[in-house]
Structure formats: structure tokens, C-alpha cells
Amino acid sequence: MSPVAVTGLGVMAPHGDQVEALFERLMAAESAVSPVFPDLPKPAAAATVAFDPLRWFTKLQLAGVDRVSQLAVAAADLAMTNARAAGTADPERIGVYAGCGMGGAAALEAAYRGNGRVPPLTIPAFMPNAPASHVAMRQGVHGPVLTYSVACASSSLAIAEAAKAVQRGDVDIAIAGGSESLIVPGVMLAWQAMQTLAGFEPGEAARAVRPFASDRSGFALGEGAAFLILESADRARARGARVHALLSGWGSSCDATHLTKPDVAGQVRALRQALRHAGLSPRDVGYCNAHGTATRIGDVVERDALADVWGADIDRLRVSSTKALHGHLLGAAGALEAVITVMALSQRRLPPNANCVSVDPACALNLVLQAGETAPQLEAAISSSFAFGGTNSALLFQRP
Known part of the structure; x- marks a missing residue:
């Protein structure tokens, strides 16, 4: 059985949309965490994405597309470009395996705060499988398009399930990863109520999250999307693809x-x-x-x-x-x-x-x-x- 190869990487993340640049910023210990929503009762910090949706969508296309799906479409497209995989497989032999924990929070927040006017596309905007569906439409995928929603393990499990599908021969190419965009006041208040978010003093948001440290106090929310392109190592070799790693x-x-x-x-x-x-x-x-x-x-x-x-x-x-x-x-x-x-x-x-x-x-x-x-x-x-x-x-x- 041929190993599973990672032939493409794509991100739309707090440190940017270029994988190599993102990694360099992490290597330099550069924090993307900063204060958000100063009007909340308690100080809040998060890592947000500088994202221009008009790079990926027309204004007409953006109707009913929540930010979580916009980020997914962008990251998956970058991954496919990185893999040089477009046009190399039958659309019925391509699958999307996407993780999303909570769906379109911005659409839901807008509905709650709309003073009685709920946008008619609120449901398709916030449903958790919307990101996978939008990726499939953008990439012309006719194979399995599946969403995994198991909180913080969602996209990791999606990648594992995609690898199984590649090994079984269910698909030739798997677009596997996930997206999340929850940086809205209502969600922030909910996480603060759980007392799991890190506290910080003024000017100290960038170092608020301290894993394994004696003075750790919790995490900061982040948003973004990341996708890997998976295919069999034999197939990758046959088409001359670069293999980043083997899963x-x-x-x-x-x-x-x-x-x-x-x-x-x-x-x-x-x-x-x-x-x-x-x-x-x-x-x-x-x-x-x-x-x-x-x-x-x-x-x-x-x-x-x-x-x-x-x-x-x-x-x-x-x-x-x-x-x-x-x-x-x-x-x-x-x-x-x-x-x-x-x-x-x-x-x-x-x-x-x-x-x-x-x-x-x-x-x-x-x-x-x-x-x-x-x-x-x-x-x-x-x-x-x-x-x-x-x-x-x-x-x-x-x-x-």
C-alpha cells in the first residue's frame, strides 16, 4: 500500500497566507495575539487574520458566505496551487475533508444583533458544513465532501479521515483541513464565561498565552484556515509532485x-x-x-x-x-x-x-x-x- 504524501500546503492564518513566511514568524517567536473588543466588560485578546475577501470573491459572490467559508476557500485554493494539483484528477476522484467546530459565527452574531431583521441567507452562512461545500464548489469537486465537527480535534480528524480515503483508493486527491472564525463579541463572552481564556495586563496581550509555564492562565482564540493536499506517494511520484512529508x-x-x-x-x-x-x-x-x-x-x-x-x-x-x-x-x-x-x-x-x-x-x-x-x-x-x-x-x- 502506497504511503500518503502531503503534496500541498495552504494557509490563511494570523501570521499571513504564505506558509514559509508564517513559519519564519513563528521561528522568531512573533506573536499575532492582540487586544480585541475594548467595549467588553473584561479585556479580551485574539489572533485575527488580515484578510481581503475580494482577492477570492466578487461582491456578488460574498452574499451569504460567512468569513469562516471565505477563509476556507482561500486556504484550500492556495493548497491546490502549491500542489499543482488542479486538473490532474477526475473531479469524481477528488474529495474535501474539512473540520469546523462552530460554523459561521459572524452570520449568527449579525442575526442576533439585527434589531429584528435576520438576513435570509443566515442558515446557509452559519451551517458548519458550509466551508467544505464552498471549497467543493470553488474547486469543482464531485467526490465526497465531508465535514467533521469535534471541537478542537475537528481538522486533525478530518486530515486523518482523508488519509484513510486516499489509502483505500476512494479518492486520488484529498483536500483536507479546516477553518474557524469565531472572533465576535458573543463568542468571546461565552469563552470568558468558561474562564478558559488567558488574562493579561494592559500592553501584555502578545504574551498572554504561556503553554506549560508556571504562570499560565489559559488560551487566546485565533481564527483562520489551513488545508493539506493528500495523495498516494506513488501518484505524487508519477506526476512529479513535490512531497513535503509523508503522513x-x-x-x-x-x-x-x-x-x-x-x-x-x-x-x-x-x-x-x-x-x-x-x-x-x-x-x-x-x-x-x-x-x-x-x-x-x-x-x-x-x-x-x-x-x-x-x-x-x-x-x-x-x-x-x-x-x-x-x-x-x-x-x-x-x-x-x-x-x-x-x-x-x-x-x-x-x-x-x-x-x-x-x-x-x-x-x-x-x-x-x-x-x-x-x-x-x-x-x-x-x-x-x-x-x-x-x-x-x-x-x-x-x-x-
């Missing part, structure tokens, strides 16, 4: 213990499943792009899960959470972090675990604490996504 393993599990509190055993199952699928041992994997939400409980649970799986080799595993810099993209987090993991593997350079001045002893890991670190021997890397609802997803990449 060689994936694992998923459910905690089945609590809706919002993560569980070590559940995360361990997903991580071990990814390793088994790839035929690798823990010591073969040199870097983990951690879920790392900088919550008091979540970071400790993730550390304990990694320590359980890697055992005596835990100090060989370099770890960082890039959410400190681009925020938590929820349904799109797994896809953006998968792109970052592929770039780290390809360049053998490790993005830092930013803002962590003092590591919590309960989170003792071999963290990437300095900007600009290299990993000359890096051959395999893993990206983890652990969601509300108890769904865990892990993606394991190898150099081609």
Missing part, C-alpha cells in the same frame, strides 16, 4: 469520561495508535507540536500522556505549543498545527514554546524554549489535538 500514522480515541476535562488514558490511546499505524517507536519521533492550550489542567494532562507513551525516551522528544503565537483556532487548530509540523520536519527547525519563562514542574518536558532551534537529525514529528467532548487525534509525519 504515515494517525490515531483517534475518546476519553468518555468528561465533556471538558481531558484524560491521560484517552490521549495515550490516540498517541500509541498513531505510532503503531506508522510502525514507529516513540524514540523515532523527535518533535511534538503539542495541543498545549496553557490551561491549568490541560497542560499537565498532556505532559503526563506524553511521558506515559515516551517513557524513558521522553527527554529525547522536543515539544512546543505554537498556540502561544497564533492562538487557538479550535476547529482549524489541528490543520494549522499540522502544516507547522510539516514545515518543522521539512526544514528540521523547531518553533519555540513562546512566553514560557518558568516551566511548571508538573509540566516537565524537553520544551523548545529558544527561538531559532534546529534539529539536524529530525526524521518524524507528531501533532496532537485534544478536544472538548473527549475526542483525541494525533497525526504523525515523516520526511519523505
Whole structure:
């Protein structure tokens, strides 16, 4: 069975829409988190995307297309261009596998605040499968077009399911990833009510998110979209495509213990499943792009899960959470972090675990604490996504 190749990468993210430039900004520990909505009762920060929809849509086309779908269309188009995949497969042999946690928040917010006037296209604008459908229409996809909505694991799981479809021969090309755009006052208030968002002093929003640090206080929301183009390595080779990485393993599990509190055993199952699928041992994997939400409980649970799986080799595993810099993209987090993991593997350079001045002893890991670190021997890397609802997803990449 031919391995699954990553032949295209596309992002529309807080650090921009060029994958290489985004990675350089992360390597330099440049934060995209800044204050938003100054009129809210409590200070709020988020990582937003500088996005001009008129690059991708006419004004007429924008009617009823929420920002979450606009971002998805742009990122998927960039991924297809990067893969040089357009026109290389029968439209019935192309699939879209998209993650989206909460759908079109801007459309819903506008409906709630419309003083009694609800736009007639509100429903198709905010339905969670709208981004996948818009990507399919833009790319002319006639194969499976599927949406996965499992909170923070949505796009990671979508990528895993796309890889399975490629391996089974269901599709020749999979456009896999996700999008999320929730930076609206109502959603921000809801997350603040959960007390999971990071607090910060005036002027300190950029370093508000501190994964694995002793003074961590939560995450900042982010928005954006990211897509990978997946196809069999044999097909990629035959058409002369560039292979960024091989997606060689994936694992998923459910905690089945609590809706919002993560569980070590559940995360361990997903991580071990990814390793088994790839035929690798823990010591073969040199870097983990951690879920790392900088919550008091979540970071400790993730550390304990990694320590359980890697055992005596835990100090060989370099770890960082890039959410400190681009925020938590929820349904799109797994896809953006998968792109970052592929770039780290390809360049053998490790993005830092930013803002962590003092590591919590309960989170003792071999963290990437300095900007600009290299990993000359890096051959395999893993990206983890652990969601509300108890769904865990892990993606394991190898150099081609």
C-alpha cells in the first residue's frame, strides 16, 4: 500500500497566507495575539487574520458566505496551487475533508444583533458544513465532501479521515483541513464565561498565552484556515509532485469520561495508535507540536500522556505549543498545527514554546524554549489535538 504524501500546503492564518513566511514568524517567536473588543466588560485578546475577501470573491459572490467559508476557500485554493494539483484528477476522484467546530459565527452574531431583521441567507452562512461545500464548489469537486465537527480535534480528524480515503483508493486527491472564525463579541463572552481564556495586563496581550509555564492562565482564540493536499506517494511520484512529508500514522480515541476535562488514558490511546499505524517507536519521533492550550489542567494532562507513551525516551522528544503565537483556532487548530509540523520536519527547525519563562514542574518536558532551534537529525514529528467532548487525534509525519 502506497504511503500518503502531503503534496500541498495552504494557509490563511494570523501570521499571513504564505506558509514559509508564517513559519519564519513563528521561528522568531512573533506573536499575532492582540487586544480585541475594548467595549467588553473584561479585556479580551485574539489572533485575527488580515484578510481581503475580494482577492477570492466578487461582491456578488460574498452574499451569504460567512468569513469562516471565505477563509476556507482561500486556504484550500492556495493548497491546490502549491500542489499543482488542479486538473490532474477526475473531479469524481477528488474529495474535501474539512473540520469546523462552530460554523459561521459572524452570520449568527449579525442575526442576533439585527434589531429584528435576520438576513435570509443566515442558515446557509452559519451551517458548519458550509466551508467544505464552498471549497467543493470553488474547486469543482464531485467526490465526497465531508465535514467533521469535534471541537478542537475537528481538522486533525478530518486530515486523518482523508488519509484513510486516499489509502483505500476512494479518492486520488484529498483536500483536507479546516477553518474557524469565531472572533465576535458573543463568542468571546461565552469563552470568558468558561474562564478558559488567558488574562493579561494592559500592553501584555502578545504574551498572554504561556503553554506549560508556571504562570499560565489559559488560551487566546485565533481564527483562520489551513488545508493539506493528500495523495498516494506513488501518484505524487508519477506526476512529479513535490512531497513535503509523508503522513504515515494517525490515531483517534475518546476519553468518555468528561465533556471538558481531558484524560491521560484517552490521549495515550490516540498517541500509541498513531505510532503503531506508522510502525514507529516513540524514540523515532523527535518533535511534538503539542495541543498545549496553557490551561491549568490541560497542560499537565498532556505532559503526563506524553511521558506515559515516551517513557524513558521522553527527554529525547522536543515539544512546543505554537498556540502561544497564533492562538487557538479550535476547529482549524489541528490543520494549522499540522502544516507547522510539516514545515518543522521539512526544514528540521523547531518553533519555540513562546512566553514560557518558568516551566511548571508538573509540566516537565524537553520544551523548545529558544527561538531559532534546529534539529539536524529530525526524521518524524507528531501533532496532537485534544478536544472538548473527549475526542483525541494525533497525526504523525515523516520526511519523505
